[in-house]
Amino acid sequence: MNALVEIQNLSTYFKSEQGVVKAVDALELRVHEGETVCIVGESGCGKSAAAMSLMRLIPEAVGSIVSGEIWFAGRDLRKVSKEEMRKLRGNELAMIFQEPMSSLNPVLTIGEQIMEPIMEHQGLSKKAAQARAIELIELVGIPRAKEIAKSYPYELSGGMLQRIMIAIAISCNPRLLIADEPTTALDVTIQAQILDLLRKIKDEAQTAILFITHDLGVVAEMADHVVVMYAGKVVEVSPVVELFEEPKHPYTQGLLRSKPVLNQRRAKLYSIPGQVPNPTTLGESCYFHDRCDQCLDICRVKQPPLRDGGDGRKVACWLYEEESVRGQ
Amino acid sequence: MASTVSEVAEVTRPEQVALRSSLWHEAFLRLKKKRLAMVGLVFLLVMAVVCFIGPFFSPYASGKINTAMINKPPSFSHWLGTDSLGRDILTRLMQAGRISLTVGIASMVLSVSIGALLGALAGFYRGWVDQVIMRVADVLMTIPGLPLLFIMGAVLSEWKIPTDYRIYIVMVMLSLIGWPGLARMVRSQMLTLRESEFMQAAEVLGLRDRRKLFFHLLPNLTPLLIVVATLNVGGAILSESVLSYFGLGVVPPTPTWGNMMDAANTLIDFQKRPWLWVPPGIAIFATVISINLLGDGLRDALDPKQKR
Known part of the structure; x- marks a missing residue:
């Protein structure tokens, strides 16, 4: 089946005073018709930048898409004219934002x-x-x-x-609805209602949804597929059930461990040690290596590629590479 | 608990919506509380009604010269006296008011339209559009207004433009030098607004620039425009008076408050016949004061930040 959205090797860089920020770094993403894909990650990992790149709304003054292809319904959105893009926005491509009050x-x-x-x-x-x-x-x-x-x-x-x-x-029956943290500013009961509404729309109109969130609870409720991002890179792609049952990447494992569990009282909630790296000083290493509890030698010198596991799951981590590849 | 509270809020709100008609209604209610502004508004309305309807009830509306009635002080037949050609001062004052108010409002409409449009374009498109518009505005602002108007007035006399047209030319002149200040204000507001979240949301809807500019952005500036427009009317009336006083704007026999004040130029008229120049002076003074009071009141009433 052909995907409605197919993003290949997309990189979006922002210029800042400290240097170039690789907000989105070689992003791979696929959304099929009528499917919900969630992008998860913490603040500043490039989730929103990815969505804005897809809409071609990165302000020219601060950043630009430097490479990659964004295929939407058979067209490369990086190549269509501004006027065509305007006609797509709000029509076939729709978006909702985090702050309904100011939107x-x-x-x-x-x-x-x-x-x-x-x-x-x-x-x-x-x-x-x-x-x-x-x-x-x-x-x-x-x-x-x-x-x-x-x-x-x-x-x-x-x-x-x-x-x-x-x-x-949804006024023009879009084929893709991008929801950029649509429930973050709302309280929990309203959040549940909004999620129900989005699911209803998806089921009735067969609208594909690209859902951006940092809330794993929302992911569990909404997603068919999950894309986990860290520091601008995709670290894991997986169907939702498998991701929650058996997270592969150490970052995903950490995220799942840091969720509170109902009816369990713990003195302190787990949190991933360390902080998100400064985006301007990233080197050749795996971006997660200094926070990873399973770090190998190769992680410090070389970035792992995003490898297809064959079971519909992809992960970018040296732990899942053959010994021979690792040894190089 | 939190859930039930927000549920209740969602259910009750629509009823309040039905009770309140609109933002404008609310602003008007706030304006009504400002006593000075209301005094200004009422005075202006009375002034407008008197000026536009008054002459129809005057027996001297034709402005015929009456040699038997030259420079007579106020009396029962001529409430404000007569001028050097035996014309009724009150009637001329009302006819002059028509012209002064029309010139004031028309040149305000023109200058606010020019200023708002150019400022909006500059702020919205930025880049070279911004550069060109703002540099023209800068240049216009460096030229002192009054001397420029004098020169233009003199040129108009030289070209022997018919008096009936001069009034229109005065309006255009006043608005051409009046727009840069407003353009700057609108531009700076526009720069802030175009980065706001709702404009990003509008961008996502794939709207045309024209639509974004006139339907989404400019309505956000309505309070600013209304206040500036009101104050501009006062300014334009003053400028017109000054020009006409010096004989460069609207020229006799068409009366304006400014050229009626011209009587004060003659020493005898100034000392012995105050009824010639005091009434138009008071008319200008009171009208401009009322406009400024109303403008201040509007600024407070339309500013949502001052909501109490």
Whole structure:
């Protein structure tokens, strides 16, 4: 089966005063039609930069995509014109953000903001767009849609606003929905409702979802496939069940161990020792080597490649390489 | 507990939405509490109504010269007296008010449109567009306004432009030198706004630049524009008065508050016939003060940060 999104060897670098930051380093990513792929990793590991690269929204002043291909439905997004890209955004490619409170324009009504992409991309008249907007508000589970359409963002709660953001995102039936930590700013019950809503959309419209999060609980609930990132690199790719049952990369193992377990009282929660490395001073070593509890000699001098294990899982770690390769 | 509280909040909010009509309504309520601003607003409304409707009730509206009634002090038939050509001062004052207010508002609309548009373009596109617009603005700001207007006024007299057209040219002149200040303000606001999260969200929707600029960004500047626009009207009325006073703007027989003040130029009129120049002076003074009071009130009422 051909993938809807296929990212090959994508690198996005940011320029900073201390030097070049490799925010995304040789990223490989595949999302199939109707599938949910989660990108997990801690803050600053390049999750959002990867999503922004896919949308071609990396501000030119601070960074750029330096290499790689981004295939979306048979087109290389790095090669399409700005105008074509604009027509794709909001239409076939949609995105929702972390902060629903500040992602809506404070001076426009909810209805107006939902109508906009519909009028722009589907060429509907104002009246038809209005009707569709009200339909969408109902679809995302907000009662009294007509009144809500006339209200301003500051009049709604965070959970409702995130539903509105989702309504805007799905208004043109996108093929891919990128969700950049959509539940991080919301409390837990609202988070569960939003996740339910996203799952419903995925099931009904067969929308592929690229879900970015740092919350493993959310991953377990949402993902079909999981991509674990560390310092701009993919360290492990795996179907969700296998990842939770048997994490391969020491970083993934550490992440899973640092989750609290219900009904178990422990004096101190496990945490991975050390800190995320400074992104400007990364050398040739495995980026995780100084925090790894299973570090080998080769880890300090050479980066492990992302190797396909044959069982649908990929891992970038010397522990899983043949002795002969390691010895080189 | 937290869950039930937020659930309740989600359910009750829509009712409040229905009660409140809009942001504007709320701003108006806040404005109503500012007494001085309301005094200004009421005075301006009264002034506008009197100026635009008053002349219809005046028996002297034709402005005919009456040699028997030259320079008469206020009386029952001429409430504010008559001028050197026997015309009724009150009637002329109202007719002048029409022109002064129209010039003020029209040149405000023009200069605010130019300023907002150019400032918005500069802030939105940055790069060379920004450079060109802002350098032109810088140059315009280095030219002292009054001498420039004098020169332009003199040129207009030289070219023998018909008096009826001069008023339009005065409006255009005033707005052409009035826009750079606003353009700078709009540009700086635009630079902040274009980086905001909701603009990133708009970018993701694949909207056209035109749409982003006029539908998403400029409405965010409405409070700023309204305040500047109000204060600009006062400025434009003053400039027009100054020009007309020096005989460079609107010229007689068309009356404006400025050229009526011209009477104060003659020593005898100044000392012995105050009814010739005091009424237009008071009209200018009171109108501009009211506009400034209203502008200040609007600034407070429209500024969401001052919400109490």
